[in-house]
Amino acid sequence: MLGVWRLQLLREISRRGSIKAAAEAMSITPSAVSQQLVILEREAGVQLLEKSGRRVRLTDAAALLVRHADTITGAIAAAEADLASMQEFVTGTLRVSAFPTAARAVLPPVMTALSRRHPALRVTLRDLEAAESLTALQMDEIDLAIVDEYDEPARVSDGGLEFCEFMRDPLYLALPPEGAGGPGAAAGSAARPVPGEAVRISDFRDAFWIMDTEDSHLGQITLRACRSSGFEPHIRSNCKDFSVIIALVEAGLGVGILPGLAILDRGVRASIHPTDPPLARRIASVIRPERRSHPMIVSALAELDRFGAKYAPPLGGG
Amino acid sequence: MLGVWRLQLLREISRRGSIKAAAEAMSITPSAVSQQLVILEREAGVQLLEKSGRRVRLTDAAALLVRHADTITGAIAAAEADLASMQEFVTGTLRVSAFPTAARAVLPPVMTALSRRHPALRVTLRDLEAAESLTALQMDEIDLAIVDEYDEPARVSDGGLEFCEFMRDPLYLALPPEGAGGPGAAAGSAARPVPGEAVRISDFRDAFWIMDTEDSHLGQITLRACRSSGFEPHIRSNCKDFSVIIALVEAGLGVGILPGLAILDRGVRASIHPTDPPLARRIASVIRPERRSHPMIVSALAELDRFGAKYAPPLGGG
DNA sequence: CTCAACAGTTTAGCTCAGCTTCACAGTCAG
DNA sequence: CTGACTGTGAAGCTGAGCTAAACTGTTGAG
Structure with missing residues (x-):
């Protein structure tokens, strides 16, 4: 045989x-x-x-x-x-991967809760971009991938993998804080909005834009949002790391679009505004379907759902 | 793992x-x-x-x-x-089981043809009753079972096994030959029929009946045929072996119902007649479905089909 | 062209998974 | 009670499958 x-x-x-x-x-x-x-x-x-x-x-x-x-x-x-699933306790080692922002903002509380709920369960974490996560999952190097997706409609399965969105993360426009006197600060053609109030993207057609690299999802979303609002943005810089983008915005060098998770808990001084039209990315868990009913997976998905339900975006609107 | x-x-x-x-x-x-x-x-x-x-x-x-x-x-x-199925030649060992009559009348030509067509293929044969064949198949002791079935409708799958009828074998009424002076010879109430001509079962309500044991399929078929023709047969003996039944009929001790395969090629002297209403059994191959496409199986089923197509029942009517 | 780096193969030898043998324990029929 | 029978445990053997290291053929850099 x-x-x-x-x-x-x-x-x-x-x-x-x-x-x-x-x-x-x-x-x-x-x-x-x-x-x-x-x-x-x-x-x-x-x-x-x-x-x-x-x-x-x-x-x-x-x-x-x-x-x-x-x-x-x-x-x-x-x-x-x-x-x-017949075992009394959830046990084993769950290998999770997540894109960097989620690894920083989502996984710590989720892993803590999982360990508390299931003391016999070990969880390991790798940070991988969404595409890397998917190949790692197919290579059976991880059991659960956390990926961000910007395109509609949501994938529910692809390449034999099973997707499940567990939260939406709104995208915000970050403006230089009051008093930041950088060369991009005054470039918005609108009056300075009330902090926390929604702003029209088209009002920033003359601003300098700080954004992720153009080949990234967020970079493309930003570009697409500007273009569908009728203008081509003046791009001042392309940075992959959200904290660099925030720093540039805070220095008054321009405006930028950032996901809610990236501006949680960091004493961000930039002025954060929901956008009009509103933008969001979807955050999904991805697994191999044959593990669907594995208690490790079931518990982790439940914990992620719990996180998603509890998640309060910086300014609501999630 | x-x-x-x-x-x-x-x-x-x-x-x-x-x-x-x-x-x-x-x-x-x-x-x-x-x-x-x-x-x-x-x-x-x-x-x-x-x-x-x-x-x-x-x-x-x-x-x-x-x-x-x-x-x-x-x-x-x-x-x-x-x-x-990607191999150039059909090879391996095919383990076949068949009920005794088929093992005697069907398998020899089929095995010969298979060996001729596929020299690298080995075929082994066991004779097992239909029920035994099915359990042996489930135990993975054989690859292909040849079973006889008397009930309608034909099973196409049962217990995870796949049935495929490849021939019908008509059942005949065997009467003592002309001149056999046994005590059952004259018991038919009808005039002695022309040899080979169909007879009504009800014409033999007064005959002695020689049949298989009552718990066998053929025994039950015989009983049912008599009863649905409106009479309870006088049973003179119950014998499992068809050649014994033939011998008893030829000795003039009674009449009996026999399948066509049992009276092929044996210089039977009994007078053989199709019945009215006509009776037949179905002969089917049974395999495990996951082997459906195995070339050994494919070849064997093809050969059985060929046999079934060529099979000329003793008096037609198959 | 030459040489070093690299992917794959081959051979020799080691280790442990999985087998047999044998002894033993528990169950049941006579 | 005894003997036959099913399953388990201990001791030891065999071979499947591994590593190490030497070898072959391919490629690309200099």
Whole structure:
């Protein structure tokens, strides 16, 4: 009978593209992988790998086998999930990834609550951008990804993964604080708005804009918001780190759009305003569907939902 | 991760009801099975077996796990089937079971044709009654079962198995040959029919009947046919073996209903007649659905279909 | 072109998972 | 009570699957 371990090695080669990478992922040597694949080829009775330069490429038969291996691995994972849900206590190690802002603002309270509720559960955290999270999830390096999404409509499944939005995070326009005398401070064509009051984006057509890089989601949202309000923004700088953007705005160098989570709890001096039209990003958990019913996952999703329900954006409007 | 081998041992215990039987089925010692189950319990984190007298009984958790094990095993089998269908030649060992008449009349030509068409294919045959065949198939002791069925409508699936009728075998009334002077010879109230011509069952209300045991399908069919023709047959003897029934009929001791396959090629001297109303049994192949596409199975089913299409019942009417 | 870096393979040898054997404990029928 | 039977535990063996290290073939930099 086909060895399941060998099938998983083949699966890993398919995912990661080389024997070396697969070996690293499985914490064994390339030699071991190579040997196992010789055996698997004998078991399968078909050639599975062919040389391609100094690397290997999967044959069609191997690709077929990988799909079966996915099914088999999924079935085993489903059995384990079912089994874990019969345990009295939630236990095991939950590997979570989150984009940096969530890792800073969402995960600490969620992890604390989880540990309190389930003392036998260990939670580890990596910070990864949304796209990295998804590939890590597919590589089975993490169990749960927290991603931000700016596009509508919400994905509910993609690449065999299951998405579930658990909160919306409104986006705000940050203006220089009263008295900041920087060169961008007065650029808004409108009268200075009452702090906390909604502002029309189109009122800032003449302002300098501080924003995330253009290839980022938030950068694109900002651009799109300006353009749909009828103008092309004067971009003063592109910074990935939200705290840098805040610092620039506070120094009076321009205005910028920031998500609510980024301006929680940081004694932000910039003047924060909901936008008109209102903008928001969606924050979702992503899991592998076969783990849907695993108690670790169920508990974590419940805790995230709880966080989402409790989340009070800086100025409401979430 | 849950060990697949251990899961299969658990599965076998569930199927066969004891550690000893499971061990025999897997060709290892009971001790090995016992040890593996200790490990599986540790992996699962749940108790799987509980003592019941000097045997063991599966817990609910174990039963759940067995269902998962079935899924996993099925997925592996499906992968193997898919893989085998990529081979150039049909190869492997096909384990067939058939009820005795089919084993005698159907399988020899079918096995010969299969071996000729696929020299690398080995076929083994066991003769088992239909019910035994089905349990053997579920126990994975055979790959293909040939069963006879007398009830309408045809089963297409049952107990996770897949049925496929490949021929109908008409049932005939066998009368003593001309000149047989036994005590049942003249019991028919009708004029002696032209050999080979259809006869009404009701014409033999006064005959002695030689039939299979009453708990057999054919015995029940015979009884039902008589009763629905309006009489209770005088039963002279119940014999399981068709050749004994034929001998008794030829000796003039009574009349009997026999399937076409049983009276092929045997120099039967009894006078054979289609019945009015006509009777037939269905002959079907049964497989495990996950092997549906395995080339061994595909070839064998094709060969059986070919046999069914060619099959000329002794007097037509099939 | 040459050489170093790199991916994969091969061989030799080690380790431990999983087996057998054997002894033993609990259960049940005669 | 005794003997047959099922399952468990301890001791020890075998081989599947690993590592280490030497080797082959490919690629890209200088």
